[in-house]
Amino acid sequence: MGITKLADLIRFHAPDAISHKEISDFTGKVIALDTSIVVNQFRAATPTLSPLTGLFFRTLTFLEHDIKPVFVFDGKPPEEKTAALEKRAEAASWKCPNLTGTASSQTKDCLHLLKLLGVPFIQAPGDAEALCAQLVREGTADAVASEDMDTLPFGANILIRQLNAKRDSEVVEYSLPKLLEKLQISQEEFVDLCILLGCDYCDKITGLGPKKALTLIQKHRTIENVVLHINRQTHPVPHFWKYKEARKIFLDAPQTVDPKLIWTEPDEEALVGFLCHVKYVKVERVRRRMERFRQTRESKREERERDKAAGRSRQTRMEDFFRVTRKREQPVEAADSSSSNRKRPKST
DNA sequence: CGAGTCC
DNA sequence: TCGTCTGACACAAGACTCG
DNA sequence: TGTGTCAGACGAA
Numbered sequence: 001m002g003i004t005k006l007a008d009l010i011r012f013h014a015p016d017a018i019s020h021k022e023i024s025d026f027t028g029k030v031i032a033l034d035t036s037i038v039v040n041q042f043r044a045a046t047p048t049l050s051p052l053t054g055l056f057f058r059t060l061t062f063l064e065h066d067i068k069p070v071f072v073f074d075g076k077p078p079e080e081k082t083a084a085l086e087k088r089a090e091a092a093s094w095k096c097p098n099l100t101g102t103a104s105s106q107t108k109d110c111l112h113l114l115k116l117l118g119v120p121f122i123q124a125p126g127d128a129e130a131l132c133a134q135l136v137r138e139g140t141a142d143a144v145a146s147e148d149m150d151t152l153p154f155g156a157n158i159l160i161r162q163l164n165a166k167r168d169s170e171v172v173e174y175s176l177p178k179l180l181e182k183l184q185i186s187q188e189e190f191v192d193l194c195i196l197l198g199c200d201y202c203d204k205i206t207g208l209g210p211k212k213a214l215t216l217i218q219k220h221r222t223i224e225n226v227v228l229h230i231n232r233q234t235h236p237v238p239h240f241w242k243y244k245e246a247r248k249i250f251l252d253a254p255q256t257v258d259p260k261l262i263w264t265e266p267d268e269e270a271l272v273g274f275l276c277h278v279k280y281v282k283v284e285r286v287r288r289r290m291e292r293f294r295q296t297r298e299s300k301r302e303e304r305e306r307d308k309a310a311g312r313s314r315q316t317r318m319e320d321f322f323r324v325t326r327k328r329e330q331p332v333e334a335a336d337s338s339s340s341n342r343k344r345p346k347s348t
Numbered sequence: 349c350g351a352g353t354c355c
Numbered sequence: 356t357c358g359t360c361t362g363a364c365a366c367a368a369g370a371c372t373c374g
Numbered sequence: 375t376g377t378g379t380c381a382g383a384c385g386a387a
Contacts, residue, residue: 368377
């Protein structure tokens with residue numbers, strides 16, 4: 001999967017690259033999402049029901065916060081990844097969908113749903129994570145939301161985890177520039193570090209964990225030099241180690257036409273027709289959620305109008321304010337300016 | 349809020 | 356001997372609604 | 375299916 005040990009490494013060696021926020025801090029931002037990750041989350045959480053409803057609810061929550069999501073779909077995974085995929089598919093008798101490039105019915109349903117929601121989606125040539133990162137690099141998106149850490153070696157400046165629709169969700173933001181500065185390594189060296197930590201694209205050197213790998217990279221800067229300085233007897237290099245290919249996958253940007261992303265109003269009637277008629281979701285649920293969606297949006301719009309009328313003298317950006325005040329451990333009780341507030345003290 | 353339900 | 360890596364294991368993973 | 379914790383093994387001072 002992703003580089004699991006990377007999260008621990010960052011937490012320990014570069015905690016300044018991590019900041020805790022909440023959903024409302026991302027108002028107005030364009031967020032790229034790996035669709036397969038999201039759908040798999042819903043499938044894992046509720047195996048008996050369709051992940052479409054989860055996608056429906058969560059996307060509406062994003063839109064309520066004026067977050068502009070763009071969903072990226074996996075293309076054909078690179079050759080190097082098939083080994084990891086086969087190993088994973090072997091454990092679970094679940095078919096790997098996109099080895100052939102044919103879109104599964106699940107994927108088509110997701111595409112249809114997103115179209116009805118008025119949310120743009122992109123087909124990645126290869127790994128969705130790679131394209132998500134590329135969107136951030138070229139400025140098309142502001143951040144990528146994923147549970148998978150390997151968007152960072154792909155070059156996404158900002159990674160957001162735990163971005164869900166829970167009311168009191170703690171969102172975790174990883175800053176790649178801060179991380180590189182703290183670790184005192186370049187992006188290329190960071191990619192080598194991630195390869196040493198263990199990624200999907202090639203083997204790793206057994207016996208080298210996070211601590212040693214970081215130290216070695218900081219000292220010798222490249223995998224080639226690291227290999228020269230370690231004990232080859234105790235830490236044998238894998239046979240036919242394809243680390244160069246893995247490095248290339250991380251560093252080479254996927255070729256893509258820079259897409260025009262357009263968000264339109266959700267088509268409620270079509271959504272009811274699709275979710276309720278075809279997917280047998282309770283009509284009441286969809287209607288009620290759409291009602292809440294419109295209501296939330298209206299109040300936000302009114303709030304914005306009021307702020308605009310109040311003048312620009314108080315135009316200090318909310319996110320900047322939070323960024324300064326928010327500390328790591330204790331989430332600061334935000335300034336409740338007015339109206340609807342569901343903030344709750346943790347202990348009563 | 350917590351337990352139950354969604355499909 | 357300590358620090359570090361590995362492997363085995365338990366566990367939870369979404370979002371809404373009603374009481 | 376991934377993640378956190380805890381047992382133990384092994385290499386590095």
